[in-house]
Amino acid sequence: RLMQEVEKLKKQMSANSTKLPINIECFMEDRDVTGDMQRLQMEQIC
Numbered sequence: 001r002l003m004q005e006v007e008k009l010k011k012q013m014s015a016n017s018t019k020l021p022i023n024i025e026c027f028m029e030d031r032d033v034t035g036d037m038q039r040l041q042m043e044q045i046c
Contacts, residue, residue, distance in 0.1 A: 001027060013039045 019036040027033045
């Protein structure tokens with residue numbers, strides 16, 4: 001699920017530099033994870 005969300009986010013970031021939402025349902029122990037990320041943050045991590 002994490003990799004699917006990251007790939008989706010990367011595609012969205014290729015055309016957009018604003019903050020984009022991250023939503024992963026039931027990521028760990030049935031907990032949902034939400035947040036946002038900008039292209040610059042992704043580039044620093046990767």
